[in-house]
Amino acid sequence: MREAIHIEKPWFSASLKEWIFTTDHKKIGIMYGITSLVFFIVGGIMALGMRVELFNPGTQHVSPDTYNYFLTVHGALMLLWWAIGIWGAFANFLIPLMIGARDVAFPRLNALGYWTFFAASVIALITLIPGNQIMHMWTGYPPYSANPNSGLTALFVFIWHLTGAASIMGAINFLTTVVRMRAPGIGFFNMNLFLHGVSSMNLIQLLGIPSIAGAVTMLFLDTYVGTNFFNPAKGGDPILYQNLFWFYSHPAVYVMVLPAFGVISEIVSTFARKPIFGYKSMVVAIWAIALVGFMVWTHHMFVSGIPDWVKILMSYTTVLIGVPTGIKIFNWVGTLYRGAVVYKTPMLYALGAILMFLIGGLTGIPLGLPAFDIAVHDSYFVVGHFHYVLGMAVTLAAFGGFFYWWPKVTGRMYSEALGKLSFWTIIVGSNVLYFPQLIVGLSGMPRRYYDYPVIGEWITLHQIQTVGAFVLAFGILLGIIALIKGTLSGEKAPANPWMSNSLEWRLPSPPPPHNFDEPPKVEKDYCPHGYCKF
Amino acid sequence: MAHEVAHHGEHEVSIWPLPVGVGVLLIPLAITAFFAWKAPLAALLAGGVGLALIIVGATGWAYEFFTKGHDEGHGWIAIFFFIISEIIIFGTMFVAFWMARVNHAEVWVNSWIPEGLSLSIPAFLTLVLWASSFTIWRAEVALEQGSRSKATTYILITMALGILFTVMHVSEWVHLWHQGFTLMSNMYGTGFYALTGIHTSHVIVGLILQAYALMFILSGKMNEKKMTMFSATVAYWHFVDIMWLLVASTAYVVGGLHI
Numbered sequence: 001m002r003e004a005i006h007i008e009k010p011w012f013s014a015s016l017k018e019w020i021f022t023t024d025h026k027k028i029g030i031m032y033g034i035t036s037l038v039f040f041i042v043g044g045i046m047a048l049g050m051r052v053e054l055f056n057p058g059t060q061h062v063s064p065d066t067y068n069y070f071l072t073v074h075g076a077l078m079l080l081w082w083a084i085g086i087w088g089a090f091a092n093f094l095i096p097l098m099i100g101a102r103d104v105a106f107p108r109l110n111a112l113g114y115w116t117f118f119a120a121s122v123i124a125l126i127t128l129i130p131g132n133q134i135m136h137m138w139t140g141y142p143p144y145s146a147n148p149n150s151g152l153t154a155l156f157v158f159i160w161h162l163t164g165a166a167s168i169m170g171a172i173n174f175l176t177t178v179v180r181m182r183a184p185g186i187g188f189f190n191m192n193l194f195l196h197g198v199s200s201m202n203l204i205q206l207l208g209i210p211s212i213a214g215a216v217t218m219l220f221l222d223t224y225v226g227t228n229f230f231n232p233a234k235g236g237d238p239i240l241y242q243n244l245f246w247f248y249s250h251p252a253v254y255v256m257v258l259p260a261f262g263v264i265s266e267i268v269s270t271f272a273r274k275p276i277f278g279y280k281s282m283v284v285a286i287w288a289i290a291l292v293g294f295m296v297w298t299h300h301m302f303v304s305g306i307p308d309w310v311k312i313l314m315s316y317t318t319v320l321i322g323v324p325t326g327i328k329i330f331n332w333v334g335t336l337y338r339g340a341v342v343y344k345t346p347m348l349y350a351l352g353a354i355l356m357f358l359i360g361g362l363t364g365i366p367l368g369l370p371a372f373d374i375a376v377h378d379s380y381f382v383v384g385h386f387h388y389v390l391g392m393a394v395t396l397a398a399f400g401g402f403f404y405w406w407p408k409v410t411g412r413m414y415s416e417a418l419g420k421l422s423f424w425t426i427i428v429g430s431n432v433l434y435f436p437q438l439i440v441g442l443s444g445m446p447r448r449y450y451d452y453p454v455i456g457e458w459i460t461l462h463q464i465q466t467v468g469a470f471v472l473a474f475g476i477l478l479g480i481i482a483l484i485k486g487t488l489s490g491e492k493a494p495a496n497p498w499m500s501n502s503l504e505w506r507l508p509s510p511p512p513p514h515n516f517d518e519p520p521k522v523e524k525d526y527c528p529h530g531y532c533k534f
Numbered sequence: 535m536a537h538e539v540a541h542h543g544e545h546e547v548s549i550w551p552l553p554v555g556v557g558v559l560l561i562p563l564a565i566t567a568f569f570a571w572k573a574p575l576a577a578l579l580a581g582g583v584g585l586a587l588i589i590v591g592a593t594g595w596a597y598e599f600f601t602k603g604h605d606e607g608h609g610w611i612a613i614f615f616f617i618i619s620e621i622i623i624f625g626t627m628f629v630a631f632w633m634a635r636v637n638h639a640e641v642w643v644n645s646w647i648p649e650g651l652s653l654s655i656p657a658f659l660t661l662v663l664w665a666s667s668f669t670i671w672r673a674e675v676a677l678e679q680g681s682r683s684k685a686t687t688y689i690l691i692t693m694a695l696g697i698l699f700t701v702m703h704v705s706e707w708v709h710l711w712h713q714g715f716t717l718m719s720n721m722y723g724t725g726f727y728a729l730t731g732i733h734t735s736h737v738i739v740g741l742i743l744q745a746y747a748l749m750f751i752l753s754g755k756m757n758e759k760k761m762t763m764f765s766a767t768v769a770y771w772h773f774v775d776i777m778w779l780l781v782a783s784t785a786y787v788v789g790g791l792h793i
Contacts, residue, residue, distance in 0.1 A: 105608040108595060116555055119555060207618065221724075224569040229724060234720045235637075
């Protein structure tokens with residue numbers, strides 16, 4: 001009888017003890033989400049610190065070492081905690097709901113995955129203590145990272161090991177869940193595109209992370225034990241680190257964007273009131289990006305002294321990635337065409353994410369060509385490019401996902417006016433911030449420097465960027481306020497406010513503790529996006 | 535139905551992942567304390583507490599699974615995914631070794647190969663490890679047929695062979711190290727100890743998994759109806775044994791030949 005009362009409670013009204021020892025995928029998803037968001041804010045504050053320093057040439061508020069520290073930790077937090085970690089939150093909460101399962105395949109392993117991620121967070125916070133800073137960029141190239149002046153390399157190594165271990169536990173868990181625990185009637189070609197997005201993401205994590213884990217292990221041994229992996233005098237090779245690093249870290253950008261593509265697909269098809277255009281080509285494109293993503297990594301190393309034939313080969317594969325990506329953008333536009341588009345907040349965010357990804361993608365294609373890349377390598381042009389794709393496309397898709405699934409997660413509707421205001425503030429602020437980076441990069445400003453010469457044009461462009469950065473930060477704050485306000489005082493959400501056909505919307509909002517008490521039966525031609533066959 | 539609701543109610547919380555997670559935090563902190571902060575006492579403390587937490591947590595975890603959980607048979611696919619990612623970890627070390635071997639072939643052959651390197655030890659170690667692959671397969675078959683005592687015997691033989699392998703390998707390292715062939719001496723030394731070291735660490739993990747399996751087979755909790763964990767252990771052990779062939783042929787043959 002006691003259990004019968006227990007089951008009536010929604011997932012979030014649990015005691016502290018239940019939260020700490022939970023193995024419930026919904027609670028773990030929320031814990032991932034909160035951790036990611038906190039570190040997103042910390043990384044954002046560090047970025048504002050850098051922008052304040054760059055407002056004028058010369059040293060003003062931030063010392064060079066602090067600037068390097070901000071640069072390093074901003075990169076690590078935004079990529080590992082935000083752009084990758086936030087999809088851990090979405091995947092945890094949504095995968096079992098979308099496939100009609102009670103939980104993931106290994107709930108305890110899932111909890112351990114979160115606590116390992118938390119352990120990495122503690123190590124990231126230790127770098128805030130003076131004397132423990134890391135200052136060799138999130139890439140940590142040797143020989144500089146093996147030099148004591150670059151900070152505490154051990155902490156850098158363990159940040160990678162622990163976030164990597166958490167991701168591998170998650171990847172094994174989610175892949176097993178999707179492969180083995182789908183409800184009858186849900187197959188490979190009628191799953192949510194979000195499921196394809198996170199599954200391909202997890203496969204990349206599984207194959208890529210061991211490479212970076214090996215690379216940073218060698219870095220640790222070289223720094224503290226005196227081995228020769230990256231020591232050319234004794235037969236080692238510093239380029240080896242770059243190869244192993246980018247063998248993971250280039251596919252890692254698809255770890256960040258493929259789930260974002262999934263979220264965009266869900267939102268666009270729901271709010272265009274149309275089945276997704278070209279569903280099968282979308283599925284093939286996602287997996288093609290995941291596959292080709294492993295064959296392009298040396299385009300990060302065009303100036304590292306690698307053979308010309310490698311540059312040409314990887315230049316072709318890099319441009320080839322534009323094909324499946326183009327297919328996806330074409331299909332989103334095809335979905336919108338003649339759709340009854342409803343411009344709710346999630347839809348605005350998804351369309352914004354497509355726009356930003358388009359700008360980032362179009363600046364990325366010339367960067368794949370060695371002739372152009374060598375000219376602008378390590379300039380602000382590259383910074384602008386990856387902030388469009390990884391910074392804004394991923395952030396807008398993640399916020400779109402927040403607003404889209406918020407009624408399902410909390411059982412409350414968010415504030416529509418505040419949500420739309422946050423979107424417009426973010427889209428204006430981010431373009432004011434990142435577009436001048438492309439221009440100042442083309443005119444020769446190198447990245448990573450805390451200072452620049454007194455050139456009138458550069459000063460203007462940097463001041464515009466700093467203003468944009470503060471507008472963007474304000475917009476993100478507004479977005480978070482809109483979500484919190486919705487949770488506290490929003491109206492009660494119905495089970496399916498968006499009239500989506502997908503399985504997670506057939507549960508009450510918020511979902512009951514065990515999701516489906518009976519394994520769900522889906523209709524014979526079930527398709528999460530209206531219908532799949534056409 | 536009421537019974538089933540109660541059954542799943544127990545599964546929403548487990549106290550064991552958190553202590554393992556704290557252990558996972560303390561071990562890297564101990565290594566950092568030892569190498570970077572130069573605080574060996576703090577390192578010993580953090581490492582000891584971390585290791586204890588992992589052992590206690592993992593034991594409680596396994597105990598909880600065998601008393602309350604039910605085997606849904608997902609384990610084999612999880613270990614398959616895990617082995618794929620392990621292969622790539624080994625791959626990074628192989629790449630480092632082979633790149634140096636090709637790029638520095640001349641100096642490698644002329645001055646890096648130690649005198650005391652003999653092929654008979656790795657050949658014998660291969661026999662030991664592959665014999666253990668056979669015995670653990672017999673243990674799996676015995677457990678499937680419900681013969682727990684037979685399975686126990688075969689696991690004990692497997693563990694003995696695994697321990698023999700580890701002990702012989704460590705004495706081989708000590709022998710070579712005293713001849714001046716160390717991790718630091720050159721890229722052959724670095725690659726040799728990295729490859730064989732990472733492999734032996736996997737052998738030790740395999741032995742620990744077998745010890746866990748043995749414990750639960752002896753107490754009767756692991757049986758033919760609930761043996762996915764043992765099948766996963768067996769798959770892992772086969773992986774370690776096959777990997778040894780690549781490790782040994784690279785570390786001893788590719789590295790040691792005067793070509």
